[in-house]
Amino acid sequence: MAWQQITVITDEQTAPEVAELFSDLGAVSVTYMDAEDEPVYEPAIGETKIWSNTEVIALYEMDTDLKAVSARVHQSFDANLLRDWRQEQIEDQAWERAWMEYYRPMKFGDKLWVCPTGQEQHEPGTVCMLLDPGLAFGTGTHPTTALCLEWLAARDLTGKTVIDYGCGSGILAVAAVLLGAKVAHAVDIDPQALTATLSNAEKNAVQDKILVYLPEQLPKMRADIVLANILAKPLCDLSERISDLAVAGGALVLSGILAEQTAQVEDAYRALIELNAPTQQEDWIRLDGLRR
Structure with a gap:
């Protein structure tokens, strides 16, 4: 099956209006892309990042009259705002x-x-997790996830309870159980992430040991190990909440931190966690330690 695609560059104020009109005109999907390699590290939770110069990409079915779509869009916006159509x-x-x-x-x-x-x-002495690309982020290829997987693989997790806060695909929760954890509680703000986590748990035959929650659904509990692979700002904002999920002496593993953000995350957790030296892979940092 083939599709028709329209791409146009506009500014961050106009992009949402263009995208909305594309949708009103029958687009099956509308996507924002950065038109000038402008880095974005930390959009707020629930925020859709729009760049100073944003590429708006609309996908249409083959029987759509793109001449009519183009005419309507160009009637609605100043031509100077629609570049590289x-x-x-x-x-x-x-x-x-x-x-x-x-x-x-x-x-x-x-x-x-x-x-x-x-x-x-x-391979003898190893466990194998099956994981295919799917609904939610997390396949182990990104340094933030790899740093957490390496931490898990270096520990004896036998009988441990784990909380994976910001579980994405559930890769960390599933890995923990395969490596011997008694149970993993997977938490994410995105219901699609919880669906992906359950799917990956079933694929690896550990669905009876993984429970999923939206943050507001997580019962009051503490775990032996708390993993939080999110971003520096929410890690800082949620430092008391995340730290309180670990038992006294329990381990916390924090990832999703750029090297230049290390100090601010350390400052947010220093009073709560006895932190080890940072571990770095490429531009990314893992912080880990024990709850005081």
């Missing part, structure tokens, strides 16, 4: 399977493999 036909493909051509088994520490379906590793 492009129309093209794109072919459909199985996006997840195409992406998986570049996704290979990865080993973390001496004990944990993360593998796409069909590429399982059965």
